[in-house]
Amino acid sequence: MAEDRASSERRGFGERARDIFAHGWSRHYIQVFLYLLALTILTVLASYLPIGVAGHVFIALLIAAIKAGLVAAIFMHLLHEKVVIHRFMAFTVLFFLALVFLSVLALKNTVVGAQ
């Protein structure tokens, strides 16, 4: 166990991290946190605008997508992640969209004579 600790410290994780975070990474995270708060307030305010349901859906999903992107890219480090993870997530996004699209197809499949 002592050897393990020595080996990971030797590889400079502790030291390197101190350098990285001392140079503003923590400040960077807090900046993202403030963006997320601002976008949250914005999405609530937008939901009271008299713009109709299509406008509401568009604005709410746009803001949610930006917020989700910030969380994934910065908090979850997806921006600096290895290509294996990017491949996993590319497939996941593809299947997710297919799943959502299946329901949207219901719009095109109305029962004749029902409405």
Added chain:
Amino acid sequence: MEIPYTVHERPDTGLWNAKVGVWLFLASEVMLFGGLFSAYIFLRIGADYWPHHALNVPLGLTNTIVLITSSITMVLAWVSVKMRDFGQFRFWMSATLGCGCLFVVIKSIEYRDKFSHYGVVFRDEAAFRKYEPELSALGANIKTNTEGHGARLDRTPHFEIAGHLASGVTADAIELAPDRHEGGAKGGAHGGALRVALADVARWGVFAPRYSTYYAIYFTLTGLHALHVLGGMVVLFYFLVTGAKMFAADPEHLANRVEVGGLFWHFVDLVWIFLFPVLYLL
């Protein structure tokens, strides 16, 4: 035998194993919630009526801010281990767990409110008009889609009131103290009671899943999400109480564990980022 590649990278993936594992798990979680979001779209497209701002928006907003705050404290807990400061790690991890507890408490307050509140949907416009003078005298908050919601997708006119049961329900009538305009979504104080004949009522009941498709999908999505919050808290609490031993033996191993736990925690936050507008605002 030791578990391989907990700290060092595996040559073929370029990653330590737990990270590959947690991302694969998160991919399956995306599909789990994806299926339910798909169900939401399907139900909403087919619904005759879909409520707007039916939930308590200030409470939902508070919970959103609580979860976003817990995400930043989670990142800072990981940064603390990376910087080899165990005291700081304990502080930020406790803060994250505190936010998790606060989220669950606020959510259960919202649930309790729904389970003790009654809604009444009138059979049709003629039935509603009979009670209109009495309702406006009481200052009741009437939910309808006939005015001001012209651009919504609803197909049929809808007239609904909510409130507390005044004396109860008899075989032919329900007595309700309706929520009033002022006081926002919760309705604030109740005034006098109103007697509605069940012959004029399409359906009535507490806002439980069976009340409408909206509440069915609301409880399914938020209930599953709340279970994820609780599950995440169990894991993070485990790291908090057993972390000292691992920190002393191999701090980088603890950092990686916290990072993986954090990835799950951020994912739970990410799901809520979509749930909040979809259920509270649209």
